[in-house]
Amino acid sequence: MPTWTGAWSEAEAESYLWERAIPIRLGCRTPSGGLWMLSLWYQYRDGAFHCATGADADVVSYLSADPGVSFEVSDNEPPYKGVRGAGTATVTHDDDKEQLETLLVRYLGGTDNDLADRLLDADRKEVRIRIEPSKLYTWDFTDRMRDADRG
Template sequence: MATWNGAWSKAEATAYLEGQTVPIRLACRTPSGGLWMLSLWYQYQDGTLACATSADADVVSFLEADDGVAFEVSDNQPPYRGVRGAGTVTISSDEEKTLLRSLLDRYVGGTDNDLGNQLLSADRKEVRLEIEPDRLYSWDFSDRMSDIDS
């Protein structure tokens, strides 16, 4: 069970994660001990963050070597607010690309486009990255940035 801290209640932070369509920023370690960060589409459901990526992506081998991650979902325009945290990742095959289809609907409005055709091609193998948060922290700078236009 994840611990929740910060500016928002668990319900407010959950609503934020469910409603945002900015990518999640995901940080992990490379097998040589270096740091790696990338942005992925995500969906938040039942306390986990699910992302889709190619089975051949470098991050998959990084996460197979070390499943610990840090992450952030935040607004890109002022006033800044969001949720960050840390947890572990489970990798599983998504042969039917179910999660990817859902993410294409969520982020670009469907699969009937060039990006959808490319990502859903039959020769592309897809995996699901399931992030199980250990801790989450929310922040909201709305009050102190109230006079700044976004």
């Protein structure tokens, strides 16, 4: 069970993660020890982040070499708020592309579009990435930024 700290309760944080259709920013290490960051679509359920990517994506080999990750899901516009943490990633095959299809519906509203056609192509190999958090931290600068003028 992960440790939750910060501005929100676990229930508030989970609500934020379920409601926001923004990418998760994922940090990991390359096999040579370098740092790498990427953004992925996610679905938060059962206390974990569920993502998908092509089986030939560089991050697949990176996570196979070192499954330790950091992550952040946060708003890009003020007032800034979000969830960040650390955990372990597990990569598995997604032959039926079920996770990808779920993410296409979550982020694009369905699979009736050119991007979905390309990603769901029968010849394209897909994997699932499950991120099991060990630590989660929430922040919310709404009060701090209440009178901030962006214009």
